[in-house]
Amino acid sequence: MVAGVRIGPPGPAPVPGPARSRRRFVVHGIVQGVGFRPFVHALATELGLAGAVHNDSGGVVAEVEGTPAAVAAFAARLRTEPPPLAVVERVLETPVPPCGGSGFRIDASARSSADRTLAAPDVATCDDCLAELRDPADRRYRHPFLTCTHCGPRFTITTDLPYDRANTTMAGFPMCAACAREYRDPTDRRFHAQPIACPDCGPRLEFVAPAGEPVTGTEPALAAARRLLAGGGVLAVKGLGGYHLACRAGDDAAVVRLRERKRRGAKPFAVLVRDLATVERLTVVDESAARLLTDRARPIVLLPRRTGAGEVADAVAPGNPDLGVLLPYTPLHHLLLGDGPDGPGPAALVLTSGNLGGEPIVADDDEALTRLAGLADGWLRHDRPIHVPCDDSVLRVVDGEVVPVRRSRGYAPLPVTLPVSVPPTLAVGADLKNACAVGSGRRAWLSGHIGDMDDLATWQAATAAERHLEHLTGVRPQRLVADAHPGYRSRAWAHERAAGRPVDTVQHHHAHVAALMAEHGYDGSTPIVGMAFDGTGYGTDGAVWGGEVLVADYAGFDRFAHLGYVPLAGGDASVHRPYRMALAHLAAAGVAWDDDLPPVAACPGRELVALAHQLRTGLGCVPTSSMGRLFDAVASLAGVRHVVDFEAQAAIELEAQARRAPPGEQGYRFGVVDGEPVVADPGPVVRAVVEDVRAGVPAGVIGARFHAAVADLVVVLARRLRAERGLIAVGLTGGVFQNALLLSATGRALAADGFTVLRHRLVPPNDGGLALGQLLVASLVSETAPGTR
Numbered sequence: 080m081v082a083g084v085r086i087g088p089p090g091p092a093p094v095p096g097p098a099r100s101r102r103r104f105v106v107h108g109i110v111q112g113v114g115f116r117p118f119v120h121a122l123a124t125e126l127g128l129a130g131a132v133h134n135d136s137g138g139v140v141a142e143v144e145g146t147p148a149a150v151a152a153f154a155a156r157l158r159t160e161p162p163p164l165a166v167v168e169r170v171l172e173t174p175v176p177p178c179g180g181s182g183f184r185i186d187a188s189a190r191s192s193a194d195r196t197l198a199a200p201d202v203a204t205c206d207d208c209l210a211e212l213r214d215p216a217d218r219r220y221r222h223p224f225l226t227c228t229h230c231g232p233r234f235t236i237t238t239d240l241p242y243d244r245a246n247t248t249m250a251g252f253p254m255c256a257a258c259a260r261e262y263r264d265p266t267d268r269r270f271h272a273q274p275i276a277c278p279d280c281g282p283r284l285e286f287v288a289p290a291g292e293p294v295t296g297t298e299p300a301l302a303a304a305r306r307l308l309a310g311g312g313v314l315a316v317k318g319l320g321g322y323h324l325a326c327r328a329g330d331d332a333a334v335v336r337l338r339e340r341k342r343r344g345a346k347p348f349a350v351l352v353r354d355l356a357t358v359e360r361l362t363v364v365d366e367s368a369a370r371l372l373t374d375r376a377r378p379i380v381l382l383p384r385r386t387g388a389g390e391v392a393d394a395v396a397p398g399n400p401d402l403g404v405l406l407p408y409t410p411l412h413h414l415l416l417g418d419g420p421d422g423p424g425p426a427a428l429v430l431t432s433g434n435l436g437g438e439p440i441v442a443d444d445d446e447a448l449t450r451l452a453g454l455a456d457g458w459l460r461h462d463r464p465i466h467v468p469c470d471d472s473v474l475r476v477v478d479g480e481v482v483p484v485r486r487s488r489g490y491a492p493l494p495v496t497l498p499v500s501v502p503p504t505l506a507v508g509a510d511l512k513n514a515c516a517v518g519s520g521r522r523a524w525l526s527g528h529i530g531d532m533d534d535l536a537t538w539q540a541a542t543a544a545e546r547h548l549e550h551l552t553g554v555r556p557q558r559l560v561a562d563a564h565p566g567y568r569s570r571a572w573a574h575e576r577a578a579g580r581p582v583d584t585v586q587h588h589h590a591h592v593a594a595l596m597a598e599h600g601y602d603g604s605t606p607i608v609g610m611a612f613d614g615t616g617y618g619t620d621g622a623v624w625g626g627e628v629l630v631a632d633y634a635g636f637d638r639f640a641h642l643g644y645v646p647l648a649g650g651d652a653s654v655h656r657p658y659r660m661a662l663a664h665l666a667a668a669g670v671a672w673d674d675d676l677p678p679v680a681a682c683p684g685r686e687l688v689a690l691a692h693q694l695r696t697g698l699g700c701v702p703t704s705s706m707g708r709l710f711d712a713v714a715s716l717a718g719v720r721h722v723v724d725f726e727a728q729a730a731i732e733l734e735a736q737a738r739r740a741p742p743g744e745q746g747y748r749f750g751v752v753d754g755e756p757v758v759a760d761p762g763p764v765v766r767a768v769v770e771d772v773r774a775g776v777p778a779g780v781i782g783a784r785f786h787a788a789v790a791d792l793v794v795v796l797a798r799r800l801r802a803e804r805g806l807i808a809v810g811l812t813g814g815v816f817q818n819a820l821l822l823s824a825t826g827r828a829l830a831a832d833g834f835t836v837l838r839h840r841l842v843p844p845n846d847g848g849l850a851l852g853q854l855l856v857a858s859l860v861s862e863t864a865p866g867t868r
């Protein structure tokens with residue numbers, strides 16, 4: 080972000096002698112809840128300046144008076160030395176007549192109708208607080224709610240702006256005399272720290288189990304929770320953005336039980352790990368991964384797992400080459416995993432959102448008792464309300480660069496700076512991995528992860544998240560934008576929320592490419608090549624797209640090439656049963672369904688007959704160019720997986736096998752059929768896979784050859800576009816590019832050939848990042864390009 084653009088008249092020239100100068104500074108950015116006023120106070124005091132500072136809903140306002148040199152020093156250091164969590168976007172500076180006085184005050188907050196300030200995200204417990212947590216002499220020793228100006232809850236407890244205690248869910252906890260003293264002392268680390276608390280005045284911890292009285296008091300409640308975990312139980316723990324379900328990660332039976340209760344299938348769990356040293360024992364951690372793990376946002380980081388690390392049971396992430404790990408980010412986490420009166424805590428806990436699969440995370444205390452009743456054996460909770468639910472964020476590292484998988488806690492509601500200005504707009508995202516966004520001017524704010532828009536609870540969560548976003552940003556959308564899929568619930572939700580405002584639609588893959596362009600600061604004046612590979616997106620011809628090569632700017636796109644169509648028989652059935660996609664691809668490639676082929680063997684006889692009929696007649700079939708479905712098909716052909724519990728499971732397992740194969744495998748070759756659009760024919764690849772299967776080539780080698788083939792296809796098509804249209808910027812987007820092996824191979828191959836490679840780094844390549852692209856396309860789409868909106 081840009082710091083300190085000076086606007087306003089230049090300052091007066093310094094005059095000799097005792098002349099005084101007075102200036103007013105209005106600081107915009109993330110400047111509330113981050114210790115900005117204390118910083119201003121300390122700076123002004125150090126420079127011997129008189130004046131005052133206060134928050135208003137537009138930012139921080141300071142007036143200082145003193146010698147011109149001291150005022151100039153103040154102006155410079157205001158921009159260059161802000162506190163660690165602050166983001167200074169803009170400083171408006173104006174001279175005002177000196178009025179004398181001495182001393183520097185922090186005044187009460189004022190309300191103004193001006194542009195609203197930015198709310199800060201939730202931040203992990205800082206080192207200073209952690210030291211206090213562990214210091215028996217400190218009055219906050221083992222206090223589960225200790226925070227300071229540099230750490231603790233923000234976004235999830237903020238009910239309104241300006242960010243003051245009265246506008247947080249700490250409003251109901253009057254400060255004790257000792258806390259109030261710290262709060263008022265400009266030299267204290269907790270000076271004006273809004274969520275400040277101590278054992279005397281803070282929230283209360285409580286352990287509740289279905290049988291027996293609630294256990295109150297920090298140590299008894301903690302001890303009960305730790306006993307439950309040690310005994311193999313599932314604990315519901317109230318966190319920053321909602322309830323988690325936790326159990327010991329090394330306890331296979333407990334993990335299996337949690338999996339069954341959550342109806343989670345084989346979907347991997349994340350693991351909360353005591354410290355970085357333990358993470359290094361469980362997974363391969365490079366420097367960039369270590370940086371991410373210890374970042375104050377404390378995301379879940381997907382890391383290559385080491386085999387045979389006993390702290391994590393196989394059931395945690397079955398068949399997955401990676402393990403999602405995160406480090407403790409609340410004092411309560413540290414108390415659960417650390418040393419206690421009962422000895423050392425567990426080294427690693429499974430930590431998963433408190434919900435049934437697909438539903439939004441539970442944040443309300445009463446709801447937690449009812450909705451998690453069948454899932455948890457006990458509840459460790461407290462009485463500080465969560466105002467807005469927020470799931471954990473998930474990132475991965477590929478070739479040293481971050482790839483967001485889910486952008487939520489720790490990042491929401493940080494804005495994304497836009498390369499062009501947009502009118503006030505609400506973008507509602509897609510149906511899976513939903514996140515919405517509001518945009519206005521040069522900023523977009525994305526909500527946290529909401530979930531899959533397939534049930535009423537998610538619908539309500541989306542409504543609440545969107546309202547909160549409008550509230551915190553002050554953006555009042557004049558128009559809405561949704562995915563072009565006529566059957567998407569997110570689109571229906573947009574129409575319900577519209578109340579007479581226009582609802583535009585944007586083609587799915589165009590939105591993916593636009594999101595990537597926005598992240599990389601493209602203003603849309605030149606198009607890029609967008610490789611948009613994913614599972615499903617509604618195409619302008621009614622087909623299910625997903626293997627798309629688009630030449631796109633914000634205003635429109637040209638579908639330069641796509642993966643050849645095969646029939647998708649029975650929609651969801653073929654998503655859940657990859658053997659059906661394999662059979663469709665075999666049929667399309669002219670390969671007979673012989674019994675020796677794994678998908679043929681995996682398909683029940685009657686289904687085989689019905690499917691053959693369907694594919695022959697086209698009954699209940701939609702053509703698809705989905706790259707995600709081709710990964711499924713190859714996984715089934717190679718015998719890796721025929722039925723999935725969650726989208727991309729087969730592809731993830733194929734990738735896992737391929738990563739273990741010897742490097743340097745020559746890829747299969749797609750056919751490239753000229754035309755408008757060009758068609759990438761998967762037939763030759765499918766036939767080559769069949770040949771390898773029959774020759775007994777291991778699944779990992781087949782997987783490696785397939786990944787290489789897709790990377791190679793990208794390069795071949797990019798070269799054609801460079802030759803024909805002189806384009807060199809190639810964007811890799813869509814959920815398929817969460818595949819580390821593919822992203823790495825494709826990125827390297829393109830870069831080696833002189834292309835500029837654009838990867839996601841701020842929003843996910845999956846549908847969680849779609850709203851950002853929707854915002855830009857809807858705002859900038861050319862009125863003369865019908866059919867693209």
Ligand SMILES: [Zn+2]
Pocket residue numbers: 204205206207208209226227228229230231
């Ligand atoms: Zn702190």
Ligand SMILES: [Zn+2]
Pocket residue numbers: 254255256257258259276277278279280281
């Ligand atoms: Zn207190």
